[in-house]
Structures are given as structure tokens and as C-alpha cells.
Amino acid sequence: MAVPKFTTEEIPKVGVEGRREPERAKERIEMVASQIEARGVRNPRVLEAMRQVERHRFVPPDGQAFAYRDGPVPIGQGQTISQPYIVACMTEVLEPQPTDRVLEIGTGSGYQTAVLADLVAEVHTVENVERLATRAETILGQLGYDNIRLRLGNGHHGWPEAAPFDKIIVTAAPAKTPRALLNQLKPGGRMVVPVGRWNQELVLIRHTPDGYRQEHLMLVRFVPMTNKLIKD
Numbered sequence: 269m270a271v272p273k274f275t276t277e278e279i280p281k282v283g284v285e286g287r288r289e290p291e292r293a294k295e296r297i298e299m300v301a302s303q304i305e306a307r308g309v310r311n312p313r314v315l316e317a318m319r320q321v322e323r324h325r326f327v328p329p330d331g332q333a334f335a336y337r338d339g340p341v342p343i344g345q346g347q348t349i350s351q352p353y354i355v356a357c358m359t360e361v362l363e364p365q366p367t368d369r370v371l372e373i374g375t376g377s378g379y380q381t382a383v384l385a386d387l388v389a390e391v392h393t394v395e396n397v398e399r400l401a402t403r404a405e406t407i408l409g410q411l412g413y414d415n416i417r418l419r420l421g422n423g424h425h426g427w428p429e430a431a432p433f434d435k436i437i438v439t440a441a442p443a444k445t446p447r448a449l450l451n452q453l454k455p456g457g458r459m460v461v462p463v464g465r466w467n468q469e470l471v472l473i474r475h476t477p478d479g480y481r482q483e484h485l486m487l488v489r490f491v492p493m494t495n496k497l498i499k500d
Contacts (some may be wrong), residue, residue, distance in 0.1 A: 359384065471484055
């Protein structure tokens with residue numbers, strides 16, 4: 269991941285111990301216990317990643333008080349960092365394995381990216397808002413992640429030259445699942461995606477020998493997935 273040689277005032281500073289600095293660890297432990305385990309997430313690797321990744325690093329300064337609360341937090345550009353439970357739930361549904369290569373559509377703050385990067389071999393992530401992509405890339409670089417590749421682009425297209433992927437996660441809602449993303453999912457792979465404009469459902473798609481099989485998981489609310497690139 270090519271890390272920019274600059275930061276902005278929007279980026280929380282990282283301590284010398286990097287991403288394992290135990291700052292606000294008690295808040296993460298409580299977040300996992302009360303917001304995530306209490307709602308049924310059980311995968312021990314996912315739970316540990318949620319305890320370890322410092323969510324407040326990905327939240328702008330004016331949202332720090334809300335970093336570990338049970339809800340989304342605005343990150344600018346009309347976007348949010350998702351509710352901790354939703355991050356954990358979507359991650360668990362993917363069934364991440366240490367050898368997986370994962371495609372993420374919608375880098376946003378970079379928080380979901382970091383959680384995935386602690387669980388899999390490689391994450392390719394695509395963001396369509398330049399300011400968010402730059403901010404996320406800077407923070408992830410400061411925190412020492414070396415298994416993430418990030419690009420500015422149209423999420424509907426995925427990352428075809430890096431395909432196929434073991435898992436795909438989409439963190440913005442298309443009206444219907446983009447065919448290009450389905451084509452980039454390995455046989456046996458799993459994709460989790462919120463689908464719909466107003467009445468959105470979180471859907472798990474499995475690439476089986478008999479085709480793509482869908483399982484509807486829950487009603488959700490994500491920002492719409494668009495084709496537009498937003499550059500500074």
C-alpha cells in the first residue's frame with residue numbers, strides 16, 4: 269500500500285507503539301461484550317479483532333466521544349463508520365480464513381478494512397471518494413498494515429486484475445448486486461452485500477457448483493453505492 273507522505277488535521281495521531289497501543293482498551297472490551305457478543309456473534313477470531321483494532325483511530329476528532337458507542341459515526345463526505353455490531357456481523361458471515369484474499373468495496377474510514385486485515389492474508393479495498401481514500405490510506409499506513417492494497421475507483425467494477433477473491437464484502441448499498449463483483453468471486457467463495465435503495469437487506473451470496481445462492485440476513489441501512497468518483 270503506497271502511503272501518502274502527509275497527514276491532515278482530520279487524522280488522529282498514532283502513538284509510538286502503533287496499532288497495538290492499548291489506548292481505550294477497556295472501551296473496546298466493553299463494546300465487544302455488550303454490543304457484539306450479546307447479540308450473538310461467536311467467532312473468536314472476529315471478536316478478538318474487534319477488541320484489538322482501535323476504532324477511535326478511524327473516527328474524526330469531533331466524533332471521538334462516540335467512537336465506541338452502539339451506532340454509526342459520521343466521518344465526513346456524507347459517509348459514516350458503521351455500527352460496531354454490523355462490522356462484526358458482516359465479518360463473521362464472511363467466515364474469514366488466514367489464507368483468504370478479500371475484496372472490500374467501500375473503504376470509508378478504513379476501520380472495516382483493518383478488522384479484515386487482522387484476519388486474512390490480503391485485502392484489496394476500493395473507495396470512490398478521494399478524500400476518504402487518502403485519509404484511510406494514511407491511517408492504515410501509520411498503523412503498520414502491510415497486507416492492504418487500496419485504490420480510488422468505481423466499486424461496481426471491483427478489482428478485476430486482482431481477481432478472483434475468496435471473499436467479497438460491500439459496505440454501500442447497490443440497487444442490485446453488480447454482476448462484475450459476482451464474476452470476481454471464486455467458486456466456493458462468499459460475498460456479503462446490502463442490497464436495495466430504501467428497503468435494504470443484508471444478503472449473503474455463496475458461489476456454489478450450482479450457481480449463486482442467496483441468503484437474506486437482516487434489514488439494514490447503508491449509504492447508496494454510486495458510480496460517481498468524487499475527487500478533491
